[in-house]
Amino acid sequence: MSLLRNLNRALTATTGLQVRKAAPVAPAVPSRATAPTPAAKKPTAVYRCPAPDDLATDRLLRQPVFIMSPVRSGSTLLRMLLNAHSRLHSPHELHIRRLEVGYGSKLSQKAMSALDLERGDLEHLLWDRVMHRELVRSGKDFVVEKTPSNAFVYERIRDCWPDARFVFLLRHPVSIAQSWHEGDPDKRSYDEAAADALRYMKAVDRARKGLTGHTVRYEDITADPEKEMRRLCDFLDLDFEPAMLDYGKKDDAQVVKGLGDWRDKIKTGRVQSGRALPAEDDIPELLGPMCRAWGYGK
Numbered sequence: 001m002s003l004l005r006n007l008n009r010a011l012t013a014t015t016g017l018q019v020r021k022a023a024p025v026a027p028a029v030p031s032r033a034t035a036p037t038p039a040a041k042k043p044t045a046v047y048r049c050p051a052p053d054d055l056a057t058d059r060l061l062r063q064p065v066f067i068m069s070p071v072r073s074g075s076t077l078l079r080m081l082l083n084a085h086s087r088l089h090s091p092h093e094l095h096i097r098r099l100e101v102g103y104g105s106k107l108s109q110k111a112m113s114a115l116d117l118e119r120g121d122l123e124h125l126l127w128d129r130v131m132h133r134e135l136v137r138s139g140k141d142f143v144v145e146k147t148p149s150n151a152f153v154y155e156r157i158r159d160c161w162p163d164a165r166f167v168f169l170l171r172h173p174v175s176i177a178q179s180w181h182e183g184d185p186d187k188r189s190y191d192e193a194a195a196d197a198l199r200y201m202k203a204v205d206r207a208r209k210g211l212t213g214h215t216v217r218y219e220d221i222t223a224d225p226e227k228e229m230r231r232l233c234d235f236l237d238l239d240f241e242p243a244m245l246d247y248g249k250k251d252d253a254q255v256v257k258g259l260g261d262w263r264d265k266i267k268t269g270r271v272q273s274g275r276a277l278p279a280e281d282d283i284p285e286l287l288g289p290m291c292r293a294w295g296y297g298k
Contacts, residue, residue: 047120074218166213
């Protein structure tokens with residue numbers, strides 16, 4: 001200690017500095033990993049349902065038709081059959097529910113609220129305008145929209161267009177899963193395809209219970225397209241047109257890659273036979289309840 005004291009005296013006299021014993025360094029405590037904060041769920045857009053007296057002002061479309069169907073259930077075939085009708089226009093999948101509106105400022109939000117228009121109302125105006133534009137360009141009377149994910153928001157679609165008409169397209173759940181897997185086998189194993197497609201099936205099932213409409217099966221369309229198109233035209237209060245069955249002659253440029261089924265079977269322009277129904281033993285446990293609910297299997 002005397003050596004340190006003498007050293008500090010000398011250092012103080014010459015440099016003004018001193019030597020101090022370093023304090024013991026506490027061992028580093030590893031920080032506890034914290035789970036990432038989940039992204040906040042985007043709030044549902046607020047909207048109001050237009051009253052019957054307001055429809056003429058709030059909506060350009062009249063009686064739009066929505067096909068509620070799971071993925072890989074034959075919706076592209078159905079919309080092409082319908083599009084071949086002289087009064088029905090059924091474009092590729094529009095995915096309108098993903099069209100969203102945002103406010104550029106609080107002042108713009110205040111201005112819209114003063115007009116009794118909330119964000120959901122503005123989105124509905126946009127959806128209606130996009131579909132009406134497509135219908136006007138076609139020169140026909142009614143538009144048919146068939147995006148499968150519409151089933152997830154069937155209530156909002158019903159509220160947006162109170163006069164909308166709904167067609168429910170069903171297919172054997174196992175055939176749906178097989179087709180969904182075959183569409184991109186590197187992306188989805190069969191089990192993954194079955195689980196993913198089941199989400200759409202359940203959404204369609206909820207829509208069938210919550211809406212009034214017409215149900216048609218893919219297997220029935222491929223077995224007897226004229227019979228099923230006549231039934232569907234009756235529901236839509238339209239005359240059946242034989243040209244619907246030979247849709248390829250009506251328009252051979254309807255299929256857009258990534259916006260529906262565009263395989264060679266669809267491109268033939270005529271209804272082709274569907275695949276054989278799976279045997280009871282081929283129905284996985286996951287899909288069993290839906291098969292029974294839709295009348296497939298025991």
